Amino acid sequence: MTTLVYVIAYLGIVFFLIAVVARFVFWSKMPMHLRWELYPVAHEGGGRAAYGGSYLEESDWWKKKREVSLLGELKVMVPEILFLVALREHNHKLWTRSFPFHFGLYLVAATTILLLVGGVAEALLPANVAAPINAVIGLVAPWLGGAGLVLGIVGSIGLFLRRRGRELKDYTAPADLFNLVFFIVAFGVALVTFVGYDRDFSLVSAFVANLATFNLAPLGSGTGVLLLMLSVVLLSLLTAYIPTTHMSHFVGKYFAYHSIRWKDEPNLRGGKEEKVIEELLHRPISWSAEHIKGDGKKTWLDAATEEPEVESK
Amino acid sequence: MKQPDSVKDIAKNPGQPLAGIDPLEQIPLPPPFDKLDEEPPYAQLTDEAREKYVVLDDTIAVNIPKPQSKEEEDRLVQGFLSGLEKCMSTEDNWAFLQPFEMSMEHCAHCQTCSDACPIYEESGENELYRPIYRSEILRRIYFKYVKKESTKVHGDIDLNWEVVARLIELSYRCNVCRRCAQTCPIGVDNALLSREIRKIASMEMGIVPKELHTDGSVLQLEVGSSTGMTPMIVKDNIEFIDEDTAERTGIEIETPWDVEGADILLIHNAGEIMAWPENPGAFATVFEAAGLSWTMSSEAVAYDGINYGVWYDDVQFARVAVKHAAAAKKLGVKKIVLGECGHAHKALTVIADKILTGDLNIPRESSMVTLRDIIRSGKLKLDPSRNDFPVTLHDPCNLVRLMGIVTPQREIIDAVVPKGRFREMAPHGVENYCCGGGSGFAIMSGHNFADWRHHMTGRRKFRQILEAFQDEPMDQEHPKYLCAPCSNCKGQIRDIISYYDAWEKAGIYYGGLVELIVNAMVDTEPGFIDWEWH
Numbered sequence: 020m021t022t023l024v025y026v027i028a029y030l031g032i033v034f035f036l037i038a039v040v041a042r043f044v045f046w047s048k049m050p051m052h053l054r055w056e057l058y059p060v061a062h063e064g065g066g067r068a069a070y071g072g073s074y075l076e077e078s079d080w081w082k083k084k085r086e087v088s089l090l091g092e093l094k095v096m097v098p099e100i101l102f103l104v105a106l107r108e109h110n111h112k113l114w115t116r117s118f119p120f121h122f123g124l125y126l127v128a129a130t131t132i133l134l135l136v137g138g139v140a141e142a143l144l145p146a147n148v149a150a151p152i153n154a155v156i157g158l159v160a161p162w163l164g165g166a167g168l169v170l171g172i173v174g175s176i177g178l179f180l181r182r183r184g185r186e187l188k189d190y191t192a193p194a195d196l197f198n199l200v201f202f203i204v205a206f207g208v209a210l211v212t213f214v215g216y217d218r219d220f221s222l223v224s225a226f227v228a229n230l231a232t233f234n235l236a237p238l239g240s241g242t243g244v245l246l247l248m249l250s251v252v253l254l255s256l257l258t259a260y261i262p263t264t265h266m267s268h269f270v271g272k273y274f275a276y277h278s279i280r281w282k283d284e285p286n287l288r289g290g291k292e293e294k295v296i297e298e299l300l301h302r303p304i305s306w307s308a309e310h311i312k313g314d315g316k317k318t319w320l321d322a323a324t325e326e327p328e329v330e331s332k
Numbered sequence: 333m334k335q336p337d338s339v340k341d342i343a344k345n346p347g348q349p350l351a352g353i354d355p356l357e358q359i360p361l362p363p364p365f366d367k368l369d370e371e372p373p374y375a376q377l378t379d380e381a382r383e384k385y386v387v388l389d390d391t392i393a394v395n396i397p398k399p400q401s402k403e404e405e406d407r408l409v410q411g412f413l414s415g416l417e418k419c420m421s422t423e424d425n426w427a428f429l430q431p432f433e434m435s436m437e438h439c440a441h442c443q444t445c446s447d448a449c450p451i452y453e454e455s456g457e458n459e460l461y462r463p464i465y466r467s468e469i470l471r472r473i474y475f476k477y478v479k480k481e482s483t484k485v486h487g488d489i490d491l492n493w494e495v496v497a498r499l500i501e502l503s504y505r506c507n508v509c510r511r512c513a514q515t516c517p518i519g520v521d522n523a524l525l526s527r528e529i530r531k532i533a534s535m536e537m538g539i540v541p542k543e544l545h546t547d548g549s550v551l552q553l554e555v556g557s558s559t560g561m562t563p564m565i566v567k568d569n570i571e572f573i574d575e576d577t578a579e580r581t582g583i584e585i586e587t588p589w590d591v592e593g594a595d596i597l598l599i600h601n602a603g604e605i606m607a608w609p610e611n612p613g614a615f616a617t618v619f620e621a622a623g624l625s626w627t628m629s630s631e632a633v634a635y636d637g638i639n640y641g642v643w644y645d646d647v648q649f650a651r652v653a654v655k656h657a658a659a660a661k662k663l664g665v666k667k668i669v670l671g672e673c674g675h676a677h678k679a680l681t682v683i684a685d686k687i688l689t690g691d692l693n694i695p696r697e698s699s700m701v702t703l704r705d706i707i708r709s710g711k712l713k714l715d716p717s718r719n720d721f722p723v724t725l726h727d728p729c730n731l732v733r734l735m736g737i738v739t740p741q742r743e744i745i746d747a748v749v750p751k752g753r754f755r756e757m758a759p760h761g762v763e764n765y766c767c768g769g770g771s772g773f774a775i776m777s778g779h780n781f782a783d784w785r786h787h788m789t790g791r792r793k794f795r796q797i798l799e800a801f802q803d804e805p806m807d808q809e810h811p812k813y814l815c816a817p818c819s820n821c822k823g824q825i826r827d828i829i830s831y832y833d834a835w836e837k838a839g840i841y842y843g844g845l846v847e848l849i850v851n852a853m854v855d856t857e858p859g860f861i862d863w864e865w866h
Contacts, residue, residue: 049433050426054682055524057514058736058762071762073736075681078705079667081695109515110444117442189338190441190468194485264485268438268518275438275519279431283736286685288693296689302423304647306535307414310550311647313424323650323687 024248025235031255038262042270046278051295056283061095061276063283064088073283081287096276101125116181120174123206126167130160131227134220138228153224161213161220168210175202198264205253212250216243223247333357335458339468342498343490347382347398350498351389351460353787358456361791362798364806364837372831374787375780386497389460391784393504393776394533394541396497405493408537412496415536416470416478419528427646427686432528435520436471439464445512445522450765450792451505461788463512463522466502469495470525500539503529507770507789508643509729514763526771530644540644543776548640549648553655556632557602558640563630569605570612570628577613581856585616590663591627596702597665598626599656599680601673601819602636604844608822610862611672614846615699621855622706627663634659637676642683643772653684657692667695669702672844674728674818675770678735698731700817703846704740707747713854716750719861721811723754723848724800726793726825727764728818738762741817741845748852755803757796765792767816769824782827790828797825797840806838811863817845 059071064086067073074080098104103121107114137156140149179199182191217223222243229236238244261267286292300320304313311322334352336342341350355374360366377390386396399405418424419432445463446452455461468487473495475486489495506526513521533539552558561569570587578584588594598619604611619626629635633655641649657680660668670677681696688694706712725745731737738761745754757764767774768790776785786794801812816822825842834840841863851860 046430046434049430050422051686052430053427053684053686055428055431055521056682056734056736057510057521058733058738060736063736067736070738071732071736072738075698075735075737076701076740078697078701079695080697103517105515106442106444106517109448109517110442113442113444186443187441190443190464190487192483192485192487194482195441265438265440268440271434271438272518274430275434279434279521280513280519286688286693288690292686293689293693296686299426300687300689302426305421305424306418306647307411308535308538310538310545311535319647319650322647323654 021237021248022235024251025230027252028230028255031258034259035262038259039267039270042262042267046271046274049278050299051292052279054282055279057280060281060283062087062089062092062281064091074285081285092281113181116174116177118174119170120178120202123167123169123171123174126163127171127206127209128167130164130167133160133163134224134227135231137224138231141228142232157220157224160224161218164220164223165210165213168206168213171206172203172210175199175206179203194264198266201257201260205250205257208246208253209250212243212246216241216246223250226251333456333458336460336465339465339472339487340489342469343492343495346494347387349387349389351455351458353390353455353458353784355787358454358787358791361795362802365798365832365834375783377780381779386494386501388498388501389505391781392501392779393781394501394539395778396500396539399493408493408496409491411537412499412532413473413477415532416474418536419532420474420478425646428524428528428531431521431524435467435522435525436474438518439467439471439520439522440518441468442517444515444517445520448511448515450509450511450768451507451788454788454791460502461505463506466499466506466529467520467522467525469499469502470529473499499529500533503527503533504541504771504773504776505788507729507766507768507773509766509770510733511729511763511765514733527643531646534645535647541772541776541778543778544640544644544772545648548638548772548775549645549652552633552636552638552640553648553651557636558638559602559606559636561602561605561636563632563635566602566605566635567630569609573605573609573613574616576609577617580610580613580860580862581617581850581853583617583621583856585613585620587612587616588627589630591625593664594627595625595666596627596669597634597660597663597667598628598669598671598699599634599637599676600628600671601638601676603638603819603823604671604673607826608819608844610847610860611819611844614844614850614860615671617850617853617856618703618706618712618846621853622709622711624702624706626669627665629659629663631655631659631662637670637673637680639676639679640772642675642679649679649683650687653680653687654692656680657684657688657694660694661691665694667697669697669699671699672817672819672846674730675820677728677737678730682735698735698737698740700731700737700740700744700845703849704743707744707849712849714748714849714852715854716748716852718852718858719749719813719848720753721813722801722804723749723813723815724757724797725754725760726757726767726797726814726816726818726821727760727762728816728821729764729766729770731818732764733762736762741815744845744849745815748848755800757800765796767793767818767821767824768828769820774820774823774827777827783831785824786828786831790824793825794828794832794834798838801838801840804839808836808839811839811841813848813861814840814842815845815848816842 306313472489475481503526508523510523639652
């Protein structure tokens with residue numbers, strides 16, 4: 020029984036990682052698209068990002084070195100990821116629900132990582148080094164994990180109720196509700212385990228340490244252990260499930276910003292992009308309208324350069 | 333106001349409108365237009381039009397005839413599904429595949445975009461005009477009928493010819509200003525989805541408003557300009573404009589044509605030449621006074637910077653962009669400078685950037701930048717007191733939110749308008765509101781569509797304009813200048829000013845940016861801006 024729980028936990032993590040990598044590969048393998056940026060672009064240098072300006076404000080911009088600021092991107096991305104700044108600015112009502120949900124997730128994830136670090140430290144480091152590390156983790160983890168579970172549940176319930184509200188109800192599919200219920204149940208069981216049977220995180224710490232060191236040792240018996248195993252199963256399934264749904268938007272959002280909204284790199288004559296464009300322009304076209312007559316052999320280049328037939332009005 | 337209760341309503345009530353405007357229920361405008369019952373009458377769609385064409389709401393943009401047989405009905409549905417599949421193809425839609433798929437997959441339905449959409453807000457939050465209403469229909473069709481995925485995951489929707497036809501109509505109830513995308517926490521772009529629906533309709537089904545296609549990009553490619561001007565006519569018109577401008581300014585000018593090796597190829601929106609001749613005249617005056625090496629091209633297509641394909645069709649877009657670049661290549665110019673036309677700016681500078689290679693990849697620059705540099709150079713003697721009237725600035729979406737050109741036009745205004753006379757709209761810059769004519773609407777006036785856009789798409793901008801001037805006496809004796817450095821925006825603003833008699837009742841006049849420069853030039857006769865001509 021315990022072994023099965025370990026296996027499920029491993030599978031959940033492995034499936035999550037594979038699915039996330041697959042999503043990254045999926046988006047990054049997409050062909051180059053036409054520019055469709057949207058200002059402000061966070062990496063614009065020269066103080067322009069602050070008001071939404073671009074290098075196109077410069078005369079003869081193609082002769083000048085572009086000022087691109089990684090720091091500018093970080094100044095936008097880090098608060099956006101941690102605090103959902105765009106949502107807070109444009110939809111504060113939803114932010115009061117979405118922020119606790121997301122921040123709760125971050126805290127739970129951070130707690131799990133801390134426990135993994137503790138387990139690895141105990142296994143690999145000398146006892147006099149590992150002990151203080153685990154002492155700190157032992158102090159911090161219950162607070163972080165507990166807060167994360169509470170915030171996650173509060174946020175999930177808030178989002179669930181909002182989805183049942185007038186404005187969103189019609190745009191809500193059964194799966195959207197299922198996703199939130201899944202979070203509420205998985206986090207709820209974990210919270211009951213923590214509050215009722217594992218206040219000092221000793222059970223979960225031991226489990227995660229075993230997980231980190233591939234030691235599939237039994238955890239013992241009793242209600243607390245059973246609830247812990249149920250929590251692990253539910254959270255593992257949830258972890259595997261997330262990247263298969265539109266909740267994988269944490270991957271998509273990276274590309275939405277870096278490959279679309281902020282993708283302002285110009286195609287300079289003789290530059291590296293021209294070859295890629297040439298290949299794309301030679302792809303076949305099969306659009307059927309009369310003014311295109313794509314037959315699967317005609318290329319984009321053909322279509323763009325052919326003289327138009329005179330159409331009757 | 334009549335509005336749909338659900339996304340699924342798009343398939344219900346055949347032949348009946350799903351929504352309608354009651355102008356008496358709209359949010360009142362600022363004074364002196366704050367009495368709803370004194371607003372101009374809102375023209376109704378005729379019974380004949382309702383009989384003949386597919387009905388979505390109380391106007392018609394696309395004129396999709398009602399099918400007369402089952403075969404025609406099926407053709408609409410199958411054509412749409414086929415186009416939708418092609419939108420997901422790395423061959424047929426490499427140009428927008430990633431942005432399209434991103435917006436199809438990741439919408440969380442949070443409705444953050446709704447508050448950003450001026451059409452939705454000015455409609456009284458009518459569900460039909462909610463930015464994700466049309467996107468959600470598209471998504472559900474895609475996941476249910478193309479990908480055959482569960483409706484429990486993506487939502488359910490019925491599909492029939494009327495859904496397809498109404499969805500195409502609905503794609504022409506969006507200005508594609510992308511203000512919604514700017515606020516999306518995830519990066520979903522509902523405006524892009526409007527454009528992709530338009531693409532499916534045009535590129536697969538051949539369905540597109542006549543003003544954009546037959547009278548737009550097709551005419552441009554056939555004769556040289558959507559205005560119908562041939563190379564010979566455009567040269568005649570510019571000659572007349574040169575003479576007229578010289579009379580008004582006292583400075584002789586002769587627009588150079590087809591000068592090989594010139595530094596700059598200037599491409600205007602040809603609508604300026606026809607409707608606002610003072611604009612190309614002012615450009616010529618400034619460029620000549622600054623001693624620039626410049627030319628216009630009499631090559632067909634190259635004297636009209638418009639590119640309507642940017643609103644509905646990637647192939648038409650590419651054809652026009654290539655013609656523009658080819659003309660520049662033929663002349664051997666160092667760069668193309670785009671006149672005061674927002675969509676021409678975006679089309680050739682940004683979107684065409686990833687299709688022009690080799691010797692067609694000729695640098696493009698905004699005239700805002702060129703004019704700003706002329707001002708900075710000190711080559712023009714300027715007297716800002718000649719522009720001693722209240723001025724506000726409209727930010728064309730294409731130029732500002734979609735290209736990041738924000739400060740050059742403000743620097744120019746700062747140099748040619750006296751201190752204290754310029755006021756910003758709220759909001760402005762990259763958060764501006766569309767004029768209401770975006771994505772082709774400014775040139776679309778079939779049936780009662782012009783009235784619809786005045787009440788729906790242009791109302792927020794008109795509200796902003798009025799608010800910007802509220803500290804001034806709102807009468808004709810106190811003229812106010814709305815600077816709109818975009819031909820398309822000017823078209824919409826002209827129409828709405830005329831609709832509300834805003835010149836007569838509030839003294840609101842509109843024009844471009846370069847006119848303000850010439851009006852301030854010490855070397856010209858005073859009074860270049862002709863307040864009575866509007």
